[in-house]
Amino acid sequence: MENDINVTKENLLQEVQKFRDKEARFVIATCVDLGDKLEIIYHFDDNLKLINLRLQFAPDEEIPSIASIYPSAALIEGEIVDFFDAKIAGIGHGTLLAPDSPKAPLRKKKEVK
Amino acid sequence: MAKTVLTFGPQHVVFPEPIQFKLKVEDEFVVGAEPVIGYVHRGIEKAFELNELKKNIFLAERICGICQTPHSNAYVLGVERLMGIEAPPRAKYIRVIMNEMNRLHSHMLWFGLLGDAIGFESYFMQVWNYREKLMDIIEKIAGNRVTYSMNAIGGVRRDISDEQAKEIHNVMDFLEEAFKSIEDVLKDYTLIKRTKGIGVLTESEAKRDGAVGPTARASNVPYDMRMLGYDAYRDLEFKPVVVDSCDSYGRAVVRWKEMLQSINLIREALSKMPVGDIITKSNALPKGETVIRVEPPRGELFYYLKGNGTKNLERVKVRTPTFANIWPTITMLSKGCEFANVPVVVLSIDPCISCTER
Numbered sequence: 001m002e003n004d005i006n007v008t009k010e011n012l013l014q015e016v017q018k019f020r021d022k023e024a025r026f027v028i029a030t031c032v033d034l035g036d037k038l039e040i041i042y043h044f045d046d047n048l049k050l051i052n053l054r055l056q057f058a059p060d061e062e063i064p065s066i067a068s069i070y071p072s073a074a075l076i077e078g079e080i081v082d083f084f085d086a087k088i089a090g091i092g093h094g095t096l097l098a099p100d101s102p103k104a105p106l107r108k109k110k111e112v113k
Numbered sequence: 114m115a116k117t118v119l120t121f122g123p124q125h126v127v128f129p130e131p132i133q134f135k136l137k138v139e140d141e142f143v144v145g146a147e148p149v150i151g152y153v154h155r156g157i158e159k160a161f162e163l164n165e166l167k168k169n170i171f172l173a174e175r176i177c178g179i180c181q182t183p184h185s186n187a188y189v190l191g192v193e194r195l196m197g198i199e200a201p202p203r204a205k206y207i208r209v210i211m212n213e214m215n216r217l218h219s220h221m222l223w224f225g226l227l228g229d230a231i232g233f234e235s236y237f238m239q240v241w242n243y244r245e246k247l248m249d250i251i252e253k254i255a256g257n258r259v260t261y262s263m264n265a266i267g268g269v270r271r272d273i274s275d276e277q278a279k280e281i282h283n284v285m286d287f288l289e290e291a292f293k294s295i296e297d298v299l300k301d302y303t304l305i306k307r308t309k310g311i312g313v314l315t316e317s318e319a320k321r322d323g324a325v326g327p328t329a330r331a332s333n334v335p336y337d338m339r340m341l342g343y344d345a346y347r348d349l350e351f352k353p354v355v356v357d358s359c360d361s362y363g364r365a366v367v368r369w370k371e372m373l374q375s376i377n378l379i380r381e382a383l384s385k386m387p388v389g390d391i392i393t394k395s396n397a398l399p400k401g402e403t404v405i406r407v408e409p410p411r412g413e414l415f416y417y418l419k420g421n422g423t424k425n426l427e428r429v430k431v432r433t434p435t436f437a438n439i440w441p442t443i444t445m446l447s448k449g450c451e452f453a454n455v456p457v458v459v460l461s462i463d464p465c466i467s468c469t470e471r
Contacts, residue, residue: 001402025336026323027406028432030417043404043415048340050404072323072440075148076432083158096151096470105159106428 003051009063015053016066019044024051026070031080033108038086042066059107062087083107116144119452123152127230127456130466134443134459138452146446148439150470157471161429166192166266166399169426174260176431177468179222182208182215183409184431184468185264190343190407191418192266195399204268204393205345206386210281211255211263212344212407213375213382217288218247219410220368220375223463224295227365230460231307236298243291250284253277268392278383285376295369308362312445312458315359324441326412326434327371328462331356331363338408349381361461368463371410398422411435411463435469438462 007015019026027043027050034056040063042053057063065088067074077088078095085104093099116137123131131152137145157176161169173188174181186208193199200208221244228237248258254277255261263269273281298304314324319332329336330353337353339346354370356363399420407414412434419428445458 001404020321023317023320025320027413028415028430028437030428030430032419032428041417043417045336050406052404070321070323072321072437075150075436075439094151096154098151105156106162 001052003049005051005053007053007055009055009057009061012053012055013064013066013069016042016069019046019051020069022046026066026073029066029073029076029080031084031086031106033084033106035108038084040080040086059085060087062089065089065091067091121455121459123149125456127460128464128466129226130464132464132466132469134446134455136446136452136455141452143446143450143452143455146443148443150439150466152470153467154470155467158429158431161426163425165424166426169429170264170266171262173431174262176471177409177433177465178259179219179465180215180409180411180414180468181260182211182263183407183414185262186212186344187405187407187414187416188418188429189264189266191403191405191416192399192420194403194405195401195418195420196266196395196397198267198393198395198397200268200344201390201393202345202387203272203389204391206382207269207271207273207391208264208344209346209349209382210273210379210386211251211261211269212409213378214247214251214281215261216410217372217375217379218244218251219463220372221247223368223410224298224365227304227457227460228298230456231304233298233304236294239294243288246284246287250277250280253280265392267395268390270392272391273383273386278386281379281383285379289373289376292369292372295372299365299369304365305362307454307457308360308365308461309358310360310362311454312361312364312450312461313359313448314441314445316357318444319359319441322441322444323437324412325437326408326410326463327364327367328412328438328441330354331367332359333357336413338406338413341406343405343407345382345385348385349378351378361457364461364463398424399426409434411465412437431471433465433468433471435462435465438464439469 024046122133133149252258415432417430
């Protein structure tokens with residue numbers, strides 16, 4: 001995709017803050033299962049231009065939440081935790097899925113109970 | 114003053130669908146709110162991966178029962194981009210006409226619900242009666258009044274005949290006249306008292322919280338994905354409707370102006386619609402990833418598609434407008450909103466919960 005920027009979990013918040021400072025809108029975050037890694041793409045709208053921050057990480061690795069910068073991100077981060085069993089600091093399970101729902105239903109190569 | 118937590122929903126007379134807000138109240142005033150969603154989650158993003166490309170068009174339409182045509186529009190635009198094809202010009206105009214008729218019926222539905230919420234029962238029935246004229250012409254074109262199934266990969270499934278175009282013009286003339294009664298209601302003392310200065314969302318809050326659609330545009334934020342010029346929008350006269358009152362009344366005014374704007378867009382699209390094919394056939398399979406954003410009645414709709422060169426997509430992510438407008442609603446409620454005004458404030462964003470949870 002156009003306008004992609006790769007980030008690490010160390011500089012994620014710093015990069016997200018730059019968007020907040022210029023009043024760019026947080027559109028949504030998309031999580032994709034790459035097999036051995038997960039990728040979260042944070043989409044921002046800056047005057048109709050869509051800019052994507054890409055963060056790749058191991059599924060058992062904890063990454064920071066961007067909800068301290070964009071409070072509305074808490075909802076989608078909760079959804080990513082539910083659907084992919086990603087570890088996001090301060091975000092728990094239960095946004096969309098009930099406790100007896102299948103675990104991490106959007107993960108590949110993982111048995112869905 | 115001690116804080117009390119009151120649960121609002123998931124079943125409430127003002128909600129056609131279930132959602133819960135846990136409201137922290139002090140006396141009569143809300144000082145904090147927390148959304149509780151998940152009552153109608155259907156696992157649609159997973160189903161997108163399991164279904165074949167063409168079946169997904171009908172799946173996309175079933176995410177939302179009101180703004181189904183923008184859902185299939187966004188999906189087919191994404192698949193077309195990944196396949197490297199484009200719909201013929203006539204199909205692009207037909208998509209715009211169907212999208213705008215969809216916006217018209219959705220906004221009329223909302224005005225009826227607003228009347229119902231504030232006790233204007235006869236007005237509620239009157240607006241929905243006008244809406245029937247529109248539903249009838251949609252049924253004549255698409256064969257169905259609710260789920261149109263007009264969009265196809267590479268174009269549209271049905272054409273609009275000259276006779277149908279004349280009928281659309283007649284319905285637009287009728288609605289333009291009928292909307293004067295809606296304008297009268299916007300001047301009504303009770304409606305103004307219940308909505309003006311209620312559910313305030315400032316411009317900076319709208320930007321910070323990611324508000325979209327009429328919710329953002331009533332806060333002086335001109336986000337409207339039609340400005341991206343998808344389908345035939347790039348050939349039409351279009352400027353987003355923006356109001357700076359930042360309240361529930363402003364959201365009603367934006368929708369009323371957008372209904373008139375939709376009538377003009379439909380007329381213009383009908384007059385400029387070229388003659389020609391309505392579909393581009395291709396056997397290509399989608400590969401790569403893309404993002405498509407379109408503008409349904411409630412605001413920006415986001416689709417992320419990832420194809421792997423097979424007839425199944427690797428990943429589809431859908432973010433609906435109400436999902437984006439939940440946090441702005443929390444902001445509106447948490448600023449000391451009177452408990453009695455909570456239904457009107459929540460209704461002012463035109464919530465659609467089933468599509469939010471997918």
